[in-house]
Amino acid sequence: MTADVKKETLGFQTEAKQLLHLMIHSLYSNKEIFMRELISNASDAIDKLRFAALADDSLLEGQGDYSIQVDLDKEANTITISDNGVGMNRDEVIENLGTIAKSGTASFLESLTGDERKDSQLIGQFGVGFYSGFIVADRVQVHTRKAGESADAGVLWESCGEAEFSIESKVREARGTSITLFLKKDCEEFADDFRVRSVIKKYSDHISVPVMMLKPPAPPSEDGDAVSDTEIELEAVNEASALWMRGRTEVKSDEYKAFYKHVSHDYEDPLTWSHNKVEGKLEYTSLLYIPAKAPFDLWNREMSRGLKLYVQRTFIMDDAEQFLPLYLRFIKGVVDSNDLSLNVSREILQQDPAVESMRNALTKRVLDMLAKMAKAKKGNDYATFWKHFGTVLKEGPAEDTTNQVKIAKLLRFSTTHTDLEEQDQSLEDYVARMQEKQDKIYYVVAENFNTAKKSPHLEVFRKKGIEVLLLSDRVDDWLMNHLREFDGKQFQDVARGALELAGDSEEEKEAQETLTKESEALVERVSKVLENRVSEVRATARLTDSAACLVVGDFDMGSQMRRIMEAAGQEMPESKPILEINPAHPLAEMLDQEPDEDRFESLANIIFDQATLVEGGQLDDPADYVSRMNKLLVEMRQV
Numbered sequence: 126m127t128a129d130v131k132k133e134t135l136g137f138q139t140e141a142k143q144l145l146h147l148m149i150h151s152l153y154s155n156k157e158i159f160m161r162e163l164i165s166n167a168s169d170a171i172d173k174l175r176f177a178a179l180a181d182d183s184l185l186e187g188q189g190d191y192s193i194q195v196d197l198d199k200e201a202n203t204i205t206i207s208d209n210g211v212g213m214n215r216d217e218v219i220e221n222l223g224t225i226a227k228s229g230t231a232s233f234l235e236s237l238t239g240d241e242r243k244d245s246q247l248i249g250q251f252g253v254g255f256y257s258g259f260i261v262a263d264r265v266q267v268h269t270r271k272a273g274e275s276a277d278a279g280v281l282w283e284s285c286g287e288a289e290f291s292i293e294s295k296v297r298e299a300r301g302t303s304i305t306l307f308l309k310k311d312c313e314e315f316a317d318d319f320r321v322r323s324v325i326k327k328y329s330d331h332i333s334v335p336v337m338m339l340k341p342p343a344p345p346s347e348d349g350d351a352v353s354d355t356e357i358e359l360e361a362v363n364e365a366s367a368l369w370m371r372g373r374t375e376v377k378s379d380e381y382k383a384f385y386k387h388v389s390h391d392y393e394d395p396l397t398w399s400h401n402k403v404e405g406k407l408e409y410t411s412l413l414y415i416p417a418k419a420p421f422d423l424w425n426r427e428m429s430r431g432l433k434l435y436v437q438r439t440f441i442m443d444d445a446e447q448f449l450p451l452y453l454r455f456i457k458g459v460v461d462s463n464d465l466s467l468n469v470s471r472e473i474l475q476q477d478p479a480v481e482s483m484r485n486a487l488t489k490r491v492l493d494m495l496a497k498m499a500k501a502k503k504g505n506d507y508a509t510f511w512k513h514f515g516t517v518l519k520e521g522p523a524e525d526t527t528n529q530v531k532i533a534k535l536l537r538f539s540t541t542h543t544d545l546e547e548q549d550q551s552l553e554d555y556v557a558r559m560q561e562k563q564d565k566i567y568y569v570v571a572e573n574f575n576t577a578k579k580s581p582h583l584e585v586f587r588k589k590g591i592e593v594l595l596l597s598d599r600v601d602d603w604l605m606n607h608l609r610e611f612d613g614k615q616f617q618d619v620a621r622g623a624l625e626l627a628g629d630s631e632e633e634k635e636a637q638e639t640l641t642k643e644s645e646a647l648v649e650r651v652s653k654v655l656e657n658r659v660s661e662v663r664a665t666a667r668l669t670d671s672a673a674c675l676v677v678g679d680f681d682m683g684s685q686m687r688r689i690m691e692a693a694g695q696e697m698p699e700s701k702p703i704l705e706i707n708p709a710h711p712l713a714e715m716l717d718q719e720p721d722e723d724r725f726e727s728l729a730n731i732i733f734d735q736a737t738l739v740e741g742g743q744l745d746d747p748a749d750y751v752s753r754m755n756k757l758l759v760e761m762r763q764v
């Protein structure tokens with residue numbers, strides 16, 4: 126497009142319209158956040174120019190001082206926020222401010238709760254910050270010119286926040302962007318010097334560029350003469366030093382929190398943070414935050430993750446994911462290195478050994494920060510963390526074997542100790558409660574918490590008061606495949622292999638032998654009938670209330686993992702379970718005494734199918750099961 130295109134009027138995308146409508150009519154309880162959003166955008170635009178100028182300093186047009194300026198006009202009831210950052214050309218204005226072709230918009234609309242305060246806070250998180258201007262303004266003007274282009278490449282965008290916006294060429298000498306908000310009648314406060322200064326301080330102290338405002342007129346001097354105000358003097362309103370470069374003791378907790386909101390686009394306070402300067406072989410500063418809530422796209426593979434990367438205070442890129450492992454993808458923050466080159470690229474980051482050692486150190490920092498939080502037991506911070514990010518951290522032992530022990534200590538489980546769904550027991554808690562002769566950490570894995578809690582495999586453990594971890598998250602089978610031991614104790618799936626409890630007395634062992642002997646005939650008969658469905662049938666002492674259960678062979682894949690793989694379309698090799706029968710159960714006794722071979726076969730199949738159902742498994746032939754069952758029920762009436 127050429128620079129001399131006349132004024133044209135374009136329509137917003139449908140989603141943008143909805144969003145604007147929402148902004149204008151309902152997000153009204155926290156008006157001042159528009160300031161945070163617009164200053165944040167201005168500071169990002171300056172960061173972008175600073176970075177681009179590293180490769181081409183002609184973009185600076187001989188003016189390398191960066192600043193943001195806020196001008197108020199009480200009479201016109203306007204506020205103007207200007208920056209000397211990258212600016213935009215005509216196409217970029219249309220792309221960035223007109224179409225909102227951003228996936229975030231739809232998700233934003235979906236996630237609205239109807240709770241205005243919360244909703245307005247969500248704005249920043251979904252990258253629709255610019256539109257927040259319409260909370261306080263009924264008309265917004267953007268005058269911008271891309272750095273490095275001529276003055277007549279300037280563009281004026283304007284909208285009343287309804288269905289359309291207009292765009293036209295307008296000469297602009299200075300590079301960068303000015304956004305003018307024509308304030309609504311009841312938003313006059315944002316044309317007031319005192320009010321605006323306090324809002325800027327609140328939200329923008331940590332931003333590394335100065336936010337300038339006109340110095341307020343000095344009070345009249347002693348002799349009553351007004352001081353001449355012909356000289357325009359600007360002063361910085363915010364602290365304007367990169368927050369992470371300041372000493373830990375100089376930064377107030379509120380400043381850390383405000384900075385978190387700036388880097389994360391989150392609206393809530395973080396749970397905790399860790400700010401460190403490293404000197405020595407490598408020199409870098411890091412500021413890492415643990416959010417209080419999972420972002421809406423935590424499980425989206427394309428979610429943006431990683432830290433904001435700076436090299437010697439120059440912004441290099443957002444979402445530098447090379448500095449933390451995937452299982453810590455929820456961490457937000459900044460890393461500022463003195464060792465990397467200013468024109469470092471993502472590809473280089475992947476291979477740089479300095480990045481590798483920073484990654485190791487930062488990973489340890491995060492794990493230590495979590496350990497500290499877990500230990501503090503202050504409030505419910507760790508429980509909150511676990512609720513939102515526990516399942517992500519469970520990926521850790523597989524991804525990061527070096528830190529396996531540290532991660533294992535951070536894991537939390539449901540166990541039969543409390544029988545509560547809340548995952549709040551640590552492995553250290555478990556080990557401390559282990560019985561004298563117990564040498565293993567027992568666990569059961571199932572589709573969901575209830576199935577786990579009611580698993581027949583737990584019967585003997587409950588009887589003997591041995592604690593079992595109740596696992597039902599999708600990653601749990603995966604986790605347990607990689608977590609082999611803790612504190613010298615091996616993990617044992619209670620549904621896998623032959624049951625051997627270290628605490629078993631001689632009598633118990635003898636009783637088991639007798640049981641096996643006495644059940645030989647029954648086991649033999651059942652094996653014949655179920656030949657094609659099971660790999661083995663055996664008598665067991667692990668059940669007290671149930672008639673039978675399924676056991677996985679020592680080297681077979683767990684049933685939960687199997688189901689997940691199958692659901693994902695993976696072809697799995699055939700593997701048959703072991704059926705264990707409780708000979709003391711009335712059904713088993715009935716079976717043992719059944720003379721009719723047909724009925725015997727029917728009953729044996731029903732017992733097997735039921736053992737599958739109790740595990741939360743699917744029957745191969747549910748119709749067959751139902752018809753056998755119904756036949757039995759009808760026969761019952763005839764007796």
Ligand code: ADP
Pocket residue numbers: 166167170208210211212213221222251252253254255256302
């Ligand atoms: P976000 O900043 O989260 O991407 P916004 O709706 O706030 O979403 O802004 C949309 C886009 O408009 C930005 O990504 C940026 O490209 C552009 N933009 C906004 N403000 C400015 C500015 N002051 N200078 C240059 N570009 C800007």
